[in-house]
Amino acid sequence: MPLLPTWPHHIAPISRLPHSRGPRVISLLGKGGSSKTTTAIQLAGTGAAIGRRVLILDTDPQRSASGWRALREDTRISVKTCRPQDVADLVSRASQAGIELVLVDNPPVRSAASDAIAAAADLSVVMVRPSMLDLVVGMDWITWLNAANHQFAVVIGAAPPMRAGTEAPFVREARMALRQEVHRLWRGQLTLRHAVIESVGVGATLMETEPDGAAAGEFCRLWIGLMAELERTR
Numbered sequence: 001m002p003l004l005p006t007w008p009h010h011i012a013p014i015s016r017l018p019h020s021r022g023p024r025v026i027s028l029l030g031k032g033g034s035s036k037t038t039t040a041i042q043l044a045g046t047g048a049a050i051g052r053r054v055l056i057l058d059t060d061p062q063r064s065a066s067g068w069r070a071l072r073e074d075t076r077i078s079v080k081t082c083r084p085q086d087v088a089d090l091v092s093r094a095s096q097a098g099i100e101l102v103l104v105d106n107p108p109v110r111s112a113a114s115d116a117i118a119a120a121a122d123l124s125v126v127m128v129r130p131s132m133l134d135l136v137v138g139m140d141w142i143t144w145l146n147a148a149n150h151q152f153a154v155v156i157g158a159a160p161p162m163r164a165g166t167e168a169p170f171v172r173e174a175r176m177a178l179r180q181e182v183h184r185l186w187r188g189q190l191t192l193r194h195a196v197i198e199s200v201g202v203g204a205t206l207m208e209t210e211p212d213g214a215a216a217g218e219f220c221r222l223w224i225g226l227m228a229e230l231e232r233t234r
Contacts (some may be wrong), residue, residue, distance in 0.1 A: 045205025
């Protein structure tokens with residue numbers, strides 16, 4: 001469903017915290033290719049489009065978010081290349097710089113710094129493609145987050161398109177596999193679309209290239225869902 005032409009008025013604001021507690025922090029986790037970086041970029045684009053100051057911390061060794069930033073002239077979205085162990089310190093500095101939302105693009109595997117990053121985050125988001133290998137890795141992240149009592153949500157990304165309003169069989173099977181986490185699983189899906197790939201490939205976001213398109217609508221609905229989760233974690 002495309003967004004209305006007045007879509008910025010329907011996007012939920014970032015849930016604020018007392019200034020002393022700094023920006024809200026969302027940490028994106030998942031297997032390589034699970035759309036972690038793409039989701040971080042598009043969420044940052046949504047925030048920037050409604051006038052919020054957003055920072056992406058690129059801790060993934062592939063440095064895809066940093067490569068995307070190098071293609072841009074627009075400075076509204078900041079990207080900082082860093083080591084996982086530097087995230088907590090950089091979040092503190094982001095507060096001093098007036099950043100309202102930090103998105104952490106994590107490495108595809110856990111490291112010694114993973115627990116500190118999850119502890120610094122208001123919400124971790126496990127990105128899962130609807131495939132067996134992704135589900136295995138996703139469930140490993142979920143088990144770890146549950147054991148450590150960290151707040152998290154699960155999002156199905158890079159999904160086949162819906163047909164006549166019905167999810168593809170792979171997506172339905174993924175939801176069944178994740179049924180024990182149904183209360184944390186986002187009801188929507190992020191569809192693998194050419195518009196998403198093209199926007200990232202030219203150093204842009206969907207908010208800049210196709211703000212009224214179906215792809216932008218999915219990311220904006222995800223934004224609304226995540227902001228609601230952040231509100232509950234205040």
